[in-house]
Amino acid sequence: MDEINQKPSQEALLAVYNAQWADIHHNRNQAWELCKLVIGGVIAISGLTAFTHAKLLISMLSVLFIIVGIMAILITIRHKVLFSEKMSAIRKLESALYVDHINGSPLFMPQTSSSLGLLHVQTILIAICTLSTFIFVVFLFLQMMA
Numbered sequence: 001m002d003e004i005n006q007k008p009s010q011e012a013l014l015a016v017y018n019a020q021w022a023d024i025h026h027n028r029n030q031a032w033e034l035c036k037l038v039i040g041g042v043i044a045i046s047g048l049t050a051f052t053h054a055k056l057l058i059s060m061l062s063v064l065f066i067i068v069g070i071m072a073i074l075i076t077i078r079h080k081v082l083f084s085e086k087m088s089a090i091r092k093l094e095s096a097l098y099v100d101h102i103n104g105s106p107l108f109m110p111q112t113s114s115s116l117g118l119l120h121v122q123t124i125l126i127a128i129c130t131l132s133t134f135i136f137v138v139f140l141f142l143q144m145m146a
Contacts, residue, residue, distance in 0.1 A: 010097065017093040020086050027079040028121065034072040035125050038132040041065035045139050055143050062140035069133030073126055080122035 008016075045065065048058050 008096075013093055013097050017090065017097065020090050020093065024083060024086050027082055031076050031079050031122060031125050034068075034075060035128050038065065038069050038072050038129050041068065042132050042135050045136065049139065049142075059140055059143045062136045062143065065136045066133055066140065069129050069136060072129040073133065076122055076125045076129060080120065080126070083120075083122060 041061070042065075045058060045061050048054070048061070052058075
């Protein structure tokens with residue numbers, strides 16, 4: 001019963017802390033890779049429409065990248081939520097590790113302005129993926145009308 005009531009060791013807290021940051025960086029890398037894939041698709045289909053008249057191929061690729069774009073949007077939204085959860089855990093761990101204050105001053109000052117919230121990387125990636133998906137829909141529509 002004593003083992004259950006014991007506080008975790010500093011090493012265990014530090015390991016969890018490092019794992020939280022590693023997850024954040026891994027998720028950020030995944031989001032950028034998805035974004036690069038979607039942008040690469042826009043460039044590829046743009047090139048195909050300029051150099052070939054294979055309507056079926058362009059239509060199939062447009063549908064494929066519409067699906068990829070929607071998945072990228074959903075995954076990036078999930079990563080944005082996960083980022084908030086991870087940062088909350090990191091703040092708690094910093095408090096448990098007694099590194100949330102340096103010389104009596106708080107290490108982390110929360111944002112008081114919500115206007116800066118629009119500049120998060122995940123929000124920018126969602127916008128890029130949404131715009132790219134819209135472009136694929138336009139490509140598909142143009143191929144169906146031609």
